[in-house]
Amino acid sequence: MKQERVTINDHFWNYYRDLVKNVMIPYQWRVLNDEENIATSGKTSYYATEKSHALENLRIAAGLTNGEFHGQWFQDSDVYKWLEAAAYVLGGSEDQGLRQRVDQVIDLIAAAQQDDGYLDTYFQLKEPTRKLQHVAKSHELYCMGHYIEAGCALYQAIDSQKALDIAVKMADFIDAHFGPEEGKLHGYPGHPEIELALMKLADTTQNEKYLKLAAYMVNTRGTQPNFFTEQLQTTAAKEESYWGGKEPALGYFQADVPVREIEMAEGHAVRMVYLLTGMAHVARETHDQSLQAACERLYHDIVDRQMYVTGGVGATANGEAFTFDNDLPNDTAYAETCASCGMVFFLKQMLENQPDAQYADVMERELFNGTISGMALDGQHFFYVNPLEVDPVSCAMDPNKHHVLPTRPTWLACACCPPNLARLLSSLDRYVYTVHGDTVYLDQFISSQLVLDNGVQVEQQSNYPWDGQVTITVTAPQATDMALGIRMPEWCHGAVRLTENGVAVPYEMQRGYMVLAGTYEATTTYVLDLPMQAEQVTANPAVKADIGKVALQRGPIVYCLEEVDNGPHLPWVTLSPDAQLTAVTDESSLSIPFKAIETVGKRLPVAATGYVARNATPVNLRFVPYFAWANRMVGEMLVWVKQR
Ligand code: FUB
Ligand code: ZN
Numbered sequence: 001m002k003q004e005r006v007t008i009n010d011h012f013w014n015y016y017r018d019l020v021k022n023v024m025i026p027y028q029w030r031v032l033n034d035e036e037n038i039a040t041s042g043k044t045s046y047y048a049t050e051k052s053h054a055l056e057n058l059r060i061a062a063g064l065t066n067g068e069f070h071g072q073w074f075q076d077s078d079v080y081k082w083l084e085a086a087a088y089v090l091g092g093s094e095d096q097g098l099r100q101r102v103d104q105v106i107d108l109i110a111a112a113q114q115d116d117g118y119l120d121t122y123f124q125l126k127e128p129t130r131k132l133q134h135v136a137k138s139h140e141l142y143c144m145g146h147y148i149e150a151g152c153a154l155y156q157a158i159d160s161q162k163a164l165d166i167a168v169k170m171a172d173f174i175d176a177h178f179g180p181e182e183g184k185l186h187g188y189p190g191h192p193e194i195e196l197a198l199m200k201l202a203d204t205t206q207n208e209k210y211l212k213l214a215a216y217m218v219n220t221r222g223t224q225p226n227f228f229t230e231q232l233q234t235t236a237a238k239e240e241s242y243w244g245g246k247e248p249a250l251g252y253f254q255a256d257v258p259v260r261e262i263e264m265a266e267g268h269a270v271r272m273v274y275l276l277t278g279m280a281h282v283a284r285e286t287h288d289q290s291l292q293a294a295c296e297r298l299y300h301d302i303v304d305r306q307m308y309v310t311g312g313v314g315a316t317a318n319g320e321a322f323t324f325d326n327d328l329p330n331d332t333a334y335a336e337t338c339a340s341c342g343m344v345f346f347l348k349q350m351l352e353n354q355p356d357a358q359y360a361d362v363m364e365r366e367l368f369n370g371t372i373s374g375m376a377l378d379g380q381h382f383f384y385v386n387p388l389e390v391d392p393v394s395c396a397m398d399p400n401k402h403h404v405l406p407t408r409p410t411w412l413a414c415a416c417c418p419p420n421l422a423r424l425l426s427s428l429d430r431y432v433y434t435v436h437g438d439t440v441y442l443d444q445f446i447s448s449q450l451v452l453d454n455g456v457q458v459e460q461q462s463n464y465p466w467d468g469q470v471t472i473t474v475t476a477p478q479a480t481d482m483a484l485g486i487r488m489p490e491w492c493h494g495a496v497r498l499t500e501n502g503v504a505v506p507y508e509m510q511r512g513y514m515v516l517a518g519t520y521e522a523t524t525t526y527v528l529d530l531p532m533q534a535e536q537v538t539a540n541p542a543v544k545a546d547i548g549k550v551a552l553q554r555g556p557i558v559y560c561l562e563e564v565d566n567g568p569h570l571p572w573v574t575l576s577p578d579a580q581l582t583a584v585t586d587e588s589s590l591s592i593p594f595k596a597i598e599t600v601g602k603r604l605p606v607a608a609t610g611y612v613a614r615n616a617t618p619v620n621l622r623f624v625p626y627f628a629w630a631n632r633m634v635g636e637m638l639v640w641v642k643q644r
Helices: 011-032 054-061 076-092 096-112 121-125 140-158 161-177 194-205 208-220 227-232 269-286 289-305 337-353 357-374 392-397 417-426
Strands: 003-008 433-436 439-442 448-452 457-462 469-487 497-500 508-510 513-529 534-537 549-554 557-562 573-575 582-586 594-603 617-625 641-643
Touching (some): 003 011, 003 433, 054 096, 054 121, 140 161, 161 208, 269 337, 289 357, 337 433, 357 557, 439 513
Parallel strands (some): 439 469
Antiparallel strands (some): 573 594, 594 617
């Protein structure tokens, strides 16, 4: 069986998907087209200071206007990610205005692409003699990878052969320049991305050439002699830096050892998880068990030891990178929005390789927490960095926290995250189900309808994530032997009930899924009841930053305290282990209805100087979902609260 289409109709995710369609995509278009005033007075590179110029760069490269390149040297990728998001939106509904805009951008990209397939406006306009000369930092393959992803999405969504042809031409260019053959570069990208994109292209075109190239890049990475070290000997690589920094160590690029030998998640976090996405896909298509084993090992290192409770990964701003096991500082966390998006991409590949609910559990954590915290509820303000503890004064005064912002800017000078989130949310239908053989796995509890290629429909309806009751309906036009695998979420500790007409249905637990096999005919309706209570969760004691602290979680949602609800000095608050936690529906404080958690804690009195006995006094506390923080006023925020 195969998935034919998934239609999402979910009150929670519809909010976000409508936001993408109606606000984010038009807004991001205006930003990329320099029609939006995004200038801010921010002092870090996480603020936009001028304009995007991303579409203008393409116009100049296409010879349609004159001017100079402006922006990051990988600015093109912002347009491609926007285009990919637009493709998913168009795949779900007609929108003539957007369609026209998309067609114009495809034409523009075709015009900017060189005859040999190469496209990178930075190098075409500013450094034509340095093309492919310094692949460790150049991002040429990163940008083209993002276009290839967009090209595949456009072909699938709106049947744009032109968009796919550009992608094929690009991939053929890369294939002509990289590979084991003499005269080619025996290399791979500094920022993984092209591997996962080539795998998508291989799936879309059914051309094995792209699979081979992706596998070559994965398998060659980190081998000796080291490609990056060798390229560095060339003159072009030694010329003045366009990326404004020193040459990082090879581990930053996950290129110090061959990928199968990487012991711990290392280096730049987005690079790591994009690499893993490509590795997992290559492992599946080439039946490569050692590559799959490497993916599993690194998955465990990330999820068991280097991931925040919010799903955020990448603990340090220094190199936007992983550090070491159990090092998860809250107030200097990096946890880039793109890294959480990348985790979702990786986890999907792992689910395609093997049905195992642990991957879907982590995906859920990312979806409801670490990804969407990257965007304000208005769809026009974005976090790049997603900390778990914020004190605006400390952010302003402490140079070690220059990357931590207490409020989401309108855009970012390095604008990788906003369009990444747009493409993830607009393609959410791809992450709800996985089909293996005759079994349909319900990975995510997102109200939706799945249509299979044999005509069977699987529908689920719920008020998730606020309520744990899910109605699942299977409709089969003719008698069909199949199975359902329903994820038993890791957060659920109570007595789960699965019933049909009020009668308990037997199921078998297989790798975290409740599996029901049978012959389906006409309509079968199950009701799943997942007890959902607010809980205090603790971190592994090896995580020093969280010792003696608890975070509140209800279902998949991680909560936080905000100053707007609880006053300042949040670290002065404590919670007792038996504090009663009450979930309260709130339909008016934010533009999305949600459940807050109310409880009583204690708080130290206002500081008097000196070391004296102080008695904490009771205080009413209100926790809100982490994803929704910083949507009201600028103030403190805290996820991990002291327990006493
Ligand atoms: O290098 C391209 C993108 O910019 C990365 O994925 C992000 O981490 C940011 O560094
Ligand atoms: Zn990013």
